[in-house]
Amino acid sequence: MSLDTPKFSDLDALYSADSKVATAMYEDPDLFAEEMERIFKRTWVWVAHESEFPDKGSFKLSTVGLEPVIVVRDRKDKIHVMVNRCRHRAATVCEVKKGKTSSFQCPYHGWGYGLDGSLRALPYPEQYGDDFDKAQHGLLKLRAESYNGMVFATFNEDAEPLVDFLGPQVCRYIDLFMKQGGGFPIKVLGEHQFTVPMNWKVQLENTTDGYHFPVVHKSFMQTLDGETNDMFDFLEKGKGWVEDLGNGHSVMVMIPELIDLDDNLDAPIPDRFAELAQELRDDGYPEDQVKKIVRAVGGAGFNLNLFPNVSFSLAFFRVLTPVTVERTDIRHMALGMDGGPAAANRMRLRLHEHFQGPMGFGSPDDAEVWERVQRGTKGGEALPILVNRGLIDEVPGEAGPKGHISAETGMRAAYTMWKRMMAQ
Template sequence: MSLDMPKFSDLDALYDEENALVGTAMYEDPDLFDEEMEKIFKNTWVWIAHESEFPDKGSFKLSNVGLEPVIVVRDRKGKIHCMVNRCRHRAATVCEVKKGKTSSFQCPYHGWGYGLDGSLRALPYPEQYGDDFDKAQHGLLKLRTESYNGMVFATFKEDMEPLEEFLGEAVCRYIDLFMKQGGGFPVKVLGEHQFTVPMNWKVQLENTTDAYHFPVVHKSFMQTLDGQTEEMFDFLDKGKGWVEDLGNGHSIMMMIPELEDLDANLGAPIPARFEELAQEIRDEGYPEDQVKKIVRAVGGAGFNLNLFPNVSFSLAFFRVLTPISVEQTDIRHIAIGMDGGPDAANQARIRLHEHFQGPMGFGSPDDAEVWERIQRGTKGGEDLKILVNRGMVDEVDGPNGPRGHISAETGMRAAYKMWKGLMAQ
């Protein structure tokens, strides 16, 4: 399928921007899904990895750009490459190990060998291709790759604007703030879990900046919290937060403004729930000012940042979506911690991750249940519209774009505006 394929005749029926209404076909039409994979996932920057996942020369990991399987690898000079995981001979994948370290990649079918930069290095019996066979023209298909603060993105679009321009100044600022969860140390990936949900990828895209669902879907989680933490998460009633369109489909949901910058207010008392952890860190020999910085970072940032089209920074973890089919999406929840930081702090981060995001936690199973029910619900009343108009009544101009109440659907409207713009090309 190419970018000059026939367009859907009425994008307004799929997303009515003026009234913020979404057509049911957005979740169900397989032809529309195929076009999204071409016009969106092959036409913008897509998150593929965090640099800590392949820190050494020769280290690699597998990822996806839409439906395309890719290898992300660091070569002998430390340069990061992203290549389609497909042998140029007969299309077999050249790597099936999710993560590791290597000096080259070799196709298991006929032995074509590729360097860490994707170049074709050797193949058995090359004389059978004739004297004019040029190995330089048969390397692995490569994508443009750029990074920002450890986050690695790739694109098939050669003339795509630089990554930092696509993200924008505001998004870069919030990424920098989110990475303060390293507590003065570099952020690193501690682990992850992956699960598949029978839903369209846009169902999850809508979720990360949707505070409206939190007290309903995550009621059981709230009941497990101590009083101080429960009050902190009661952000809908407090009304201090907001949701803002940051441009290019990106958005932020500021739930706990006092935790926007983790380096602010370090003189405040350590919360009672973290006092035992603080003492463990003191016992490891850290001075009090560093103890406070680390402990504050352990609790996570006060906001969710949604980056169109496939990654979000949610309080204390990364969430990545990978479309599989029109009604199937893989979700990865990635726990992050402190590279070189206290073991006790990283253990605390893992326990907090397990409590909410983990497969036996409270948040992920509840979210997955309602995501699946949305997809099932779209089977009925196909002419009914999906509403993403909450908060339009009092939305204002923010520093970067429209800003709404903490429960507003401003972030969804930001994503669908970008979706519509790309699909119209």
């Protein structure tokens, strides 16, 4: 498909100025194909956290849009992102999700590639003639840049630098989110993946949508002690906000007092963490470090949504991978403290399982409503999908509009960026 002229020239019909989304946005396979080209191949897409491949020669598999990629550290500790496709006959050169290696080899005809993607050797090269140049047949490489351990890649050599795409407000929130290490580096402790029959944008809308929380997550709220329930009753209190951070990114601040986990460390330790605090004391941690670790264990008080495919939610990363117009893979990555106390990481995993885990009280309910949104689009095709909540009292923020905790400001931020990229 040529990208010189957008196929969908009437973008206003898909996302209107009065914040209405057309049903075709979730259902049109041609639109989906163009999104993969105009968005996922042109902007920065999150592919990995550095803790997932910490050593020289370590790697993990990921995706950029529909394209399978390998994220790897070479012997000089440089990070490379390469399309997982042999340059000969297109077979994948790696099928192990993560690990450590000195090279990659195609299983079909034995073409061998270095950690930097260069073609190192191939059987019987004389049959290609004297003018065959191995330097021209390495694995296809993407631009790769990192910010605070988060690795992004793009096919677009002309894309702005990653820090410019993120912007200062996003970088600030990423830095604040990483304080969940409690003085230790953040580490991915594990992940689970599931598939939802929905368009990828249904999930993109969710992370900074506070309006659904007391409805969809009622069962989760009923499992909490009174102190924790009161903390998560952010919609009723209305102290938080949603803010457009530019370039499709947004933040939903649910618990303002937990934006910066280094603030107010002298506050009393919540009852639910009393046993953890005592275990840390028994292990020899001084009181000031105990308070810092315990506060970090509970997670940050905000959700950060980065266009187009990753979000930071309380204490985990959520990554979306488009598969088809009506299928999206979701990965939930539990986060802990690299080198931190075993007791703290154990508690982090229990908290993750309570909400995000496959048997948790949060994510399964989210997945059900995502699927029901997709099913609902089969009826009333001409009816618009509304993302106009909170327009009445939005105020200017540092990078974009800022609205009530239940406002759909984050969705409007994402769709404004979507429209901009689809018009290019």
